[in-house]
Amino acid sequence: MDIVQFTAEDEAMFPVLGPEYGASNRLAEAMTAKFNEEHLKPLVESVADAFREKLWDDVRDWLLADTEQNVAGAVRDMVGQTIDALLTGKEWAMARYPYADYSRGEEIRKAVARHAGDTMLTRRVAELEAEVAKRDETIRYLRDSRY
Structure with a gap:
């Protein structure tokens, strides 16, 4: 295994990089010398x-x-x-849907009337009364603030 041994040449040629630089290059060259692309292609x-x-x-x-x-x-x-x-x-x-003349239309109209009926009307009346009250208040404010 003298391929990985540091040589005097490694020490002399690569004083800054160190002898491992030369030894590692020798090792890589030796390992890939018999290696070709056909070995890698299947991988x-x-x-x-x-x-x-x-x-x-x-x-x-x-x-x-x-x-x-x-x-x-x-x-x-x-x-x-x-x-x-x-x-x-x-x-x-x-x-x-609700205005349809076929049998489902009648069923839908009955369901809407049953579920929405008085409750829906009562809520809508309350909303409209609140709207009228707010408008009356706005009218009073505008009348009173005239100069």
Whole structure:
């Protein structure tokens, strides 16, 4: 194993870097002298194949999950828009659901009347009374503040 032994030449040629610099270069040259690219190619191909498969699996899984979330979000958005259209009285939603002439329309009208009936009317009347009171107060303030 005199390949890894420090020589007098190593000590003389590499006084700053040290004799290990020359010895390590000799060792590396000796080890790679009989080595060629054919030894590395199967290893690199194996690593590249494994990386490619892992990358594809991760990208595929991410794309599928992202697409699924986008579709679910679109469905939630459509449901929300439909509910909003019904609660704000959009003509298309009212015609499609509570005003419909088919049997579900009658069922929906009964359910709305049963669930909303007096409670909904009482709340709306209270809101309107509060609005009128606020307007009356504003009118009084504006009348009293005239100069």
